[in-house]
Amino acid sequence: xxxxxxVNERTHxxxxxxxxxxxxxxxxxxxxxxxxxxxxxxxxRILHETATNVIDVGALGPYSxxxxxxxxxxxxxxxxxxxxxxxxxxxxxxxxxxxxALRRALLAAPSLAPAxxxxxxxxxxxxxxxxxxxxxxxxxxxxxxFRVP
Amino acid sequence: xxxxxxxxxYLILTEDGAVLExxxxxxxxxxxxxxxxxxxxxxNSIDPVAFGPEEKFKKISITYDDHWFVICISNKKIxxxxxxxxxxxxxxxAVNV
Numbered sequence: 001x002x003x004x005x006x007v008n009e010r011t012h013x014x015x016x017x018x019x020x021x022x023x024x025x026x027x028x029x030x031x032x033x034x035x036x037x038x039x040x041x042x043x044x045r046i047l048h049e050t051a052t053n054v055i056d057v058g059a060l061g062p063y064s065x066x067x068x069x070x071x072x073x074x075x076x077x078x079x080x081x082x083x084x085x086x087x088x089x090x091x092x093x094x095x096x097x098x099x100x101a102l103r104r105a106l107l108a109a110p111s112l113a114p115a116x117x118x119x120x121x122x123x124x125x126x127x128x129x130x131x132x133x134x135x136x137x138x139x140x141x142x143x144x145x146f147r148v149p
Numbered sequence: 150x151x152x153x154x155x156x157x158x159y160l161i162l163t164e165d166g167a168v169l170e171x172x173x174x175x176x177x178x179x180x181x182x183x184x185x186x187x188x189x190x191x192x193n194s195i196d197p198v199a200f201g202p203e204e205k206f207k208k209i210s211i212t213y214d215d216h217w218f219v220i221c222i223s224n225k226k227i228x229x230x231x232x233x234x235x236x237x238x239x240x241x242x243a244v245n246v
Contacts, residue, residue, distance in 0.1 A: 094192040095222045096205035103223035107153050107230050111219075112212045122244040129246040 007073060009080045014055065014063070155232040157216060162186060162227040175231055185220055185229050 065073070098106065150159055150170060158173030166186030171177055192209065209220040212234075219230050 092193050092197065093222075094195060094200075094206055095189060095209065095220075096207060097225065098207060098221055098223040100223060102207070103221055103228060104151055106208055106221050107151075107219055107228060109219075111217050111232065111234055112210055117212055125244060125246050 007069065007076065009077055011073070014057070014060065150228070153230050153232060155235070156230055157233050158231040160185070160227075160229040162229070164222075164225055164227065166227075169226065173231070175229065181229070185218075185227065189220070189222075189227065 150161060150172075153159070156173065158175030158178075159171065160168060160175045160178065160182055161170040162168055162182050162185070166182055168177070168179060168182050171182075175181055188209065207221060211218040211220075214234070216231060216233050219232065221228050
């Protein structure tokens with residue numbers, strides 16, 4: 001049984017006693033003639049494995065942490081949770097928030113130059129028409145015979 | 150709000166799109182307020198790979214032939230100004246595709 005010196009977030013909360021669980025008493029099996037010994041031993045094995053792996057909370061009995069151990073674990077868990085918490089992601093905004101001085105100058109600035117406007121309009125028209133001409137050229141079949149004799 | 154040259158109307162909205170102030174052609178214009186707010190929400194959900202890590206834009210402008218809108222955010226409020234364009238016959242080359 002390993003010695004746990006450090007109490008961290010991975011410390012088991014419930015100490016599972018490493019006791020031998022009672023398998024079904026062999027007396028009942030002894031009375032019946034062993035017709036299928038393999039099946040019976042397999043069933044016993046499954047039962048034994050389940051019994052050892054299942055943590056029977058009800059059968060553990062009264063269990064409590066010492067006050068000091070409890071508060072220390074609370075502290076450890078809170079520290080780990082706080083470290084793992086991510087800051088809320090900033091909302092994506094394309095427009096920057098401008099100071100009032102910049103706003104006044106910006107709103108009063110002259111409009112888009114006609115040459116620039118035509119450049120943008122023509123470029124977008126060409127791009128739109130190019131995108132509309134995207135085609136799929138069919139060369140091979142999509143569905144092929146596979147391992148068909 | 151301060152007077153902007155060529156101003157036809159203006160709106161000042163909260164970040165959620167509620168109208169705080171309005172004037173001129175945009176007076177009490179909840180419809181435009183909703184459209185602008187939706188536009189800003191749409192711009193916020195553009196794929197960030199398109200831009201640099203901390204790249205922010207200062208304004209959005211919607212330009213028509215005879216007028217245009219300038220939109221910016223300041224002190225958590227949305228400012229919208231509708232301004233007129235003194236259109237001179239432009240020698241622009243329009244590409245028809």
